[in-house]
Every structure is written in C-alpha cells, then in structure tokens.
Amino acid sequence: MDTKCVQAGYRPGNGEPRQIPIIQSTTFKYATSEDMGKLFDLEASGYFYSRLQNPTNDYVAAKIAELEGGTAAMLTSSGQAANFFALFNICECGSHIVSSSSIYGGTFNLISVTMAKMGIETTFVSPDCTVEELNAAFKENTRAVFGESIANPALTVLDIEKFAKAAHGHGVPLIVDNTFPTPVNCRPIEWGADIVTHSTTKYMDGHGAAVGGAIVDAGKFDWMAHRDKFPGLCEPDESYHGITYAEKFGKEGAFITKCTSQLMRDLGCMQSPQSAYILNLGLESLHVRMPRHVANGQAVAEFLSRHPQVSYVNYPGLEEDKYYETAKKYMPNGGCGVVSFELKGGRAAAETFMKHLKLAAIETHVADARTCCLNPATSTHRQMTERQLAAAGVPAGLIRISCGLEDKEDLIADLSNALAAI
Ligand SMILES: *Cc1c(COP(=O)(O)O)cnc(C)c1O
Numbered sequence: 060m061d062t063k064c065v066q067a068g069y070r071p072g073n074g075e076p077r078q079i080p081i082i083q084s085t086t087f088k089y090a091t092s093e094d095m096g097k098l099f100d101l102e103a104s105g106y107f108y109s110r111l112q113n114p115t116n117d118y119v120a121a122k123i124a125e126l127e128g129g130t131a132a133m134l135t136s137s138g139q140a141a142n143f144f145a146l147f148n149i150c151e152c153g154s155h156i157v158s159s160s161s162i163y164g165g166t167f168n169l170i171s172v173t174m175a176k177m178g179i180e181t182t183f184v185s186p187d188c189t190v191e192e193l194n195a196a197f198k199e200n201t202r203a204v205f206g207e208s209i210a211n212p213a214l215t216v217l218d219i220e221k222f223a224k225a226a227h228g229h230g231v232p233l234i235v236d237n238t239f240p241t242p243v244n245c246r247p248i249e250w251g252a253d254i255v256t257h258s259t260t261k262y263m264d265g266h267g268a269a270v271g272g273a274i275v276d277a278g279k280f281d282w283m284a285h286r287d288k289f290p291g292l293c294e295p296d297e298s299y300h301g302i303t304y305a306e307k308f309g310k311e312g313a314f315i316t317k318c319t320s321q322l323m324r325d326l327g328c329m330q331s332p333q334s335a336y337i338l339n340l341g342l343e344s345l346h347v348r349m350p351r352h353v354a355n356g357q358a359v360a361e362f363l364s365r366h367p368q369v370s371y372v373n374y375p376g377l378e379e380d381k382y383y384e385t386a387k388k389y390m391p392n393g394g395c396g397v398v399s400f401e402l403k404g405g406r407a408a409a410e411t412f413m414k415h416l417k418l419a420a421i422e423t424h425v426a427d428a429r430t431c432c433l434n435p436a437t438s439t440h441r442q443m444t445e446r447q448l449a450a451a452g453v454p455a456g457l458i459r460i461s462c463g464l465e466d467k468e469d470l471i472a473d474l475s476n477a478l479a480a481i
Pocket of ligand 1: 137138139140163165166207210211236238239257258259260261270271272
C-alpha cells in the first residue's frame with residue numbers, strides 16, 4: 060500500500076518526466092480521420108477531447124484503482140459527481156436504490172431530491188438494520204445499494220459484508236463511498252463492494268487544495284448474468300454505434316468505459332488536469348498522513364470522552380463506541396481523524412466553545428492537514444429549530460472536529476481552553 064501510494068499509476072519511460080506531466084490540452088492531434096475514427100468507435104484507446112478523458116487524470120485514476128484493488132477507475136470534478144455518475148450509470152427513470160440512511164448530507168440531497176426528480180426512487184435503511192429489514196427494502200426495480208464505509212458526519216461504520224450479501228442476493232451491485240477511511244485504512248472491494256467512490260477533496264488531496272472525485276470498479280460484478288436489470292451495459296448503445304459495453308469490455312472494463320463514453324461525454328463533470336496533479340501530490344503521502352490523522356483523532360476522542368463538559372463522543376476508535384467492533388473488522392488500523400461530540404449546555408455552550416478555539420478553524424470542511432471544527436446548529440443546519448435538530452441527530456450542542464496533522468498535545472490544549480471558557 061505504501062509503495063503504491065508513492066509510485067502506482069504513472070510509470071515514466073526512459074528520459075520521461077519523473078513527476079506526472081500536466082497535459083494542459085483540450086484536444087489531441089491525429090494524422091488521419093481513420094485514426095481518430097477508431098477512437099470514436101472505441102476500437103482503439105487514446106485521447107481526443109479532455110471533456111471525456113485526459114492522460115494526467117488517467118495516471119491518477121490508475122493509482123486510485125490500484126490502491127482500492129479495482130480494475131478500472133476515473134476521476135470526476137467532485138465527490139458529488141462521482142456518486143451521481145456511479146448511480147446514474149446503472150439507474151434510469153423508474154429505477155430504485157436502497158441506501159443507508161447514514162450518509163453525507165450532499166449525497167442525501169442528491170438522491171432524495173434531485174434524482175427523485177429524474178424518477179429514481181430511494182428507500183433508506185438504517186446502517187444497523189437486520190438482514191431481514193435490509194432484504195425487505197428491495198423492490199423488483201432495485202438497481203443498486205449505496206452506503207458510506209464511515210459516514211460523514213455521523214461516524215457510523217457500514218457492515219460492508221452484510222450490505223454486499225444483500226445486494227448480490229438481489230442481483231445488484233454495492234456502491235461504497237470510501238472517502239473517510241481512504242483505501243489506506245479500508246478496502247471495501249475486499250469485503251464484497253462492487254463500485255467504490257471518493258470525494259478526493261478530503262484526505263486523498265488532504266490539503267484543502269482541490270475539489271475532486273473518483274469512481275473505482277472492482278471488475279467483479281457479472282452484468283450479463285443480470286442483463287434484464289442493466290440494459291445500459293448489456294444491450295447495444297445506439298449512441299455509440301451499437302456497442303454492448305459488457306460484451307466488449309467485460310466485467311473488468313464495462314462500467315468505467317460506459318461511464319466515461321456516455322455520462323462524461325454528455326454531462327462533462329471532468330476534473331481539470333491541474334487538480335488531478337494536486338490530488339496526486341496528496342496521494343504520494345496518504346499512507347504517512349492517515350495514521351497521524353487517526354492518532355490525533357483517537358487522542359482527542361479519549362480526552363473529550365473523559366471531560367465533564369462533554370455528554371458523549373462519537374468515534375469508532377473508542378471502545379465504548381457502538382461501532383467499535385465493526386470498525387475493528389473493516390479498518391483494523393483505525394478509520395479517520397473526524398470526531399463528533401455533544402457539549403452539555405446546548406447552543407449557548409457551543410457558541411462560547413467555538414469562539415474560544417484558536418488552533419481549530421471554523422470551516423465547513425473535513426479531512427484537511429489543518430484541524431477544523433463545525434457546530435452544525437449555528438452554521439450548516441442553522442435554519443432548523445431545536446426540535447428539528449434533535450430529530451436529525453444533530454443536537455444544538457453537537458460539534459464536529461476534523462483532527463489535522465498538528466501536535467496532539469496542542470490540539471488537546473486548544474480544546475481544553477475552549478471548554479474551560481464555557
Ligand atoms: C464531501 C463528501 C462528498 C462530496 O464530495 P465533494 O468533493 O464535496 O463534492 C461525498 N461523500 C462524502 C462521504 C463526503 O465527505
């Protein structure tokens with residue numbers, strides 16, 4: 060894993076640049092129309108327009124595929140685009156999704172509001188549901204199951220095997236958003252996930268420098284065995300000269316090829332090669348940074364769990380956490396550096412606490428080298444009443460802290476000061 064973080068993906072030949080070249084070009088030149096025609100027919104691989112594919116992006120995507128243990132990958136302009144593309148590649152008007160209810164707010168909006176307008180319906184299930192409850196959520200038109208390995212911001216841990224088994228029992232793939240633990244700490248494909256998505260904006264970049272996303276295909280799902288469910292992959296694509304992706308590119312390549320040649324072509328949520336280059340700089344140290352994020356998260360969670368001003372702490376690395384055992388199974392080296400906790404004293408206590416932080420910056424961001432903090436009740440969720448906040452599981456005194464790479468004693472001192480001010 061460590062060597063792949065540094066060296067996978069781009070392998071320069073003799074006399075070629077050591078660092079990934081930024082191919083800052085919208086288009087690519089060919090000698091004959093026949094040469095280019097082969098690319099359009101997907102008879103040859105190559106580049107013709109950076110809205111669909113760019114070599115810089117592909118070097119970085121290849122590294123992420125190796126890290127996750129997948130057969131193919133692509134970059135997208137954001138994590139939102141990655142999750143939308145992953146789902147929309149196999150869903151259409153009239154399809155149904157089974158999703159964990161404990162997911163990122165942006166993804167919840169995407170599937171419960173925007174995709175609903177496209178005629179794609181979703182049933183949400185608790186990540187802690189029984190196998191019977193999970194199986195009961197499936198319908199005849201279900202096309203995918205979705206969940207987050209560690210959910211942002213609830214910090215619930217997905218029982219990946221349970222969700223994969225249910226998905227496969229119903230002939231559909233499991234899509235796992237693996238943004239928080241990253242492949243350094245969790246590899247969903249090894250537990251049965253078929254598609255893995257990322258907001259690379261978070262730990263993968265890790266420096267708050269570039270928004271981006273990624274989709275990885277495990278290359279294991281047998282689309283042709285369920286061809287009635289996935290006509291987009293298993294029937295000829297008339298917009299691409301009658302190509303049948305699952306036949307021509309097999310299990311290993313069909314999903315990403317269709318996603319690139321259809322969705323990227325038509326929707327164009329492409330990551331810029333500049334951003335892909337920045338992302339790769341982050342990936343080169345991901346294996347060094349993640350253990351430090353985890354160590355700081357663990358130290359901060361332990362400190363908070365003993366503090367009299369704190370009513371509870373959510374962190375899967377704490378033995379008393381509901382997800383401790385699940386996390387130990389799927390991410391034995393720890394999950395991530397994000398911790399959430401509730402202050403006694405509600406909104407007023409939270410406001411005072413936030414005001415007195417010095418190191419931890421107030422930001423709507425996580426998974427950055429610099430520690431940041433958020434009180435949802437007075438920021439992202441400020442339109443909600445006290446009662447609505449409680450129902451949504453974000454009480455007014457809830458604080459989310461994303462532990463960066465600083466010295467843990469400095470972080471604890473900062474929190475300690477702010478807690479003393481309440
Ligand atoms: C941030 C985030 C997203 C959305 O990613 P963007 O890059 O902000 O579009 C999706 N899933 C998870 C788990 C996230 O944390």
